[in-house]
Amino acid sequence: MQFNPSGPFRIGDRVQLTDEKGKLYSINLAIGGQFHTHKGWIDHETLIGAPEGSIFVTTSGSKYQAFRPLLTDFVLSMPRGATIVYPKDAALILGYADIFPGAKVLEAGAGSGALSISLLRAVGTSGSLHSFEKREDFALIAEKNVLSYFGERPTHWKLSVGAVQEIEHDKDFDRVILDMLAPWDCVEMAYRSLKPGGVFAAYVATTTQLSKLAEALKDDGRFTEPESFEGLIRGWHHEGLAVRPQHKMNAHTGFIIFARKVAEGTIALKRRRRPSKGAYGTADEE
Numbered sequence: 138m139q140f141n142p143s144g145p146f147r148i149g150d151r152v153q154l155t156d157e158k159g160k161l162y163s164i165n166l167a168i169g170g171q172f173h174t175h176k177g178w179i180d181h182e183t184l185i186g187a188p189e190g191s192i193f194v195t196t197s198g199s200k201y202q203a204f205r206p207l208l209t210d211f212v213l214s215m216p217r218g219a220t221i222v223y224p225k226d227a228a229l230i231l232g233y234a235d236i237f238p239g240a241k242v243l244e245a246g247a248g249s250g251a252l253s254i255s256l257l258r259a260v261g262t263s264g265s266l267h268s269f270e271k272r273e274d275f276a277l278i279a280e281k282n283v284l285s286y287f288g289e290r291p292t293h294w295k296l297s298v299g300a301v302q303e304i305e306h307d308k309d310f311d312r313v314i315l316d317m318l319a320p321w322d323c324v325e326m327a328y329r330s331l332k333p334g335g336v337f338a339a340y341v342a343t344t345t346q347l348s349k350l351a352e353a354l355k356d357d358g359r360f361t362e363p364e365s366f367e368g369l370i371r372g373w374h375h376e377g378l379a380v381r382p383q384h385k386m387n388a389h390t391g392f393i394i395f396a397r398k399v400a401e402g403t404i405a406l407k408r409r410r411r412p413s414k415g416a417y418g419t420a421d422e423e
Contacts, residue, residue: 143189145185145186145187145188146166146184146185146186146187146188146189146203146205147166147185147186148166148167148168148185149165149166149167149288150165150166150205151163151164151165151205151206151211152164152165152166152184152203152204152205152206153203153204153205153206153210154172154179154193154201154202154203155201155202155203155204156176156199156200156201157199157200161210162174162201163206163210163214164181166181166184166185167181168181168182169181172201174195174199176195176197176199177195177196177197177198177199178195178196179193179194179195179196179201184203187203189203189204189205190202190203190204191203208224208254208255208258209224211254211286212224212227212251212254215249215250215251215282215285215286216249216278216281216282217249217278218248218249218272218274218275218278218279219246219248219249219272219275219278220248220249221248221249221251221252222248222251222252222255222316222340222391223251223387223390223391224251224255225368225370225387225390226340226368226390226391226393227251227252227255228255229366229368229393230252230255230314230338230340230393231255231256231259233338233393233395234312234314234336234338234395235312235336236256236259236260236312237259237260237264237311238259238260238261238263238264239260239261239263239264240259240260240264240311240312241260241264241265241307241309241310241311241312242256242260242264242265242266242267242310242311242312242313242314243266243267243269243301243306243310243312243313243314243330244256244266244267244268244269244314244315244316245268245269245301245313245314245315245316245317245323246269246270246271246315246316246317247268247269247270247275247276247279247296248270248275248279248316249275249278249279249282250278250279250280250281250282250283251282252314252316252340253266253268253279253283253294254282254283254286254287256314257283257287257291257293257294260293261293262291262292262293263293264293265293265294265295266291266293266294266295267294267295267297267306267307267310268294268295268296268297269296269297269298269299269300269301269304269306270296270297270298271298271299271300271317272298273298276296276298279296280296301323301326302322302323302326306330307330308329308330309330309332310330310331310332310335311331311332311335311336312331312335312336312338313327313330313331313335313336313337313338314338314339314340315327315337315338315339315340316339316340317339318346319346320339320341320346320350321349321350321353324337324350324353324354324357324360325357327398328357328359328360328398331398332398333398333399333400333401334397334398335397335398336395336396336397337354337360337395337396337397337398338393338394338395339393339394340391340392340393341391341392341394342390342391342392343392344392346392347365347392347394350363350394351363351365351394354394354396358404358405359398359399359403359404359405360396360397360398360399360405361396361397361399361405361406362396362405362406362407362408363394363395363396364394364395364396365392365393365394365395366392366393367389367390367391367392367393368390368393369386369387369388369389370386370387371383371386371387372385372386372387
């Protein structure tokens with residue numbers, strides 16, 4: 138897929154065809170190519186040069202509407218090794234971590250490359266992304282997915298295989314984004330890598346991970362009070378006056394936790410609050 142978000146369809150473009158029942162099909166346009174179904178076929182040449190949203194008819198009369206897939210469509214259908222960061226969570230990470238054009242970002246736990254693609258788009262060619270992946274097989278999948286999405290290797294992307302704590306890298310990142318099993322092991326690394334005021338963000342799946350990382354950040358004392366949340370999306374059905382929530386819901390996928398690095402030599406302000414009864418165990422209360 139060539140990264141071409143607008144204009145008429147071109148050779149090499151990934152195109153998403155939708156039938157009258159809403160079923161999706163993806164094809165890559167090629168000279169001499171054909172899209173085949175049990176309802177006939179469509180020659181790729183009929184799509185090349187046509188604008189997005191055009192309707193194409195198979196040899197048996199079935200209709201399909203054609204668009205380039207959105208980032209969400211691409212991510213949900215791409216090959217996976219590790220579990221992906223879902224689009225709803227990637228959007229929250231980009232927004233709450235304030236990923237801006239020109240930002241210098243470190244990502245650890247590239248997985249299948251879903252979040253890498255979003256980060257590369259957000260920082261733009263004026264910024265940079267250095268991704269780390271401990272497993273070589275996952276790194277290869279992430280690399281293929283990123284190259285498939287952009288059509289070439291982004292010049293502002295570097296991918297390193299190995300544990301982020303063990304590989305030498307720059308120390309002036311604007312943002313550090315972690316998606317790994319034990320992010321609390323990287324708190325010291327994140328502090329050394331970030332600029333003062335830089336954002337630390339992590340994506341974790343369980344409450345145990347969330348609690349352990351939050352306490353590690355507080356105990357470190359060089360990051361602001363961590364904030365965390367999860368994102369839940371509930372779709373709606375709308376057919377005339379029958380407007381109601383859908384029965385299926387895209388619910389829990391992961392927790393996102395954020396904190397900011399304070400100035401060198403400074404200890405973060407502690408939140409003044411009374412701990413809930415039992416928050417730290419019976420022994421601590423006594």
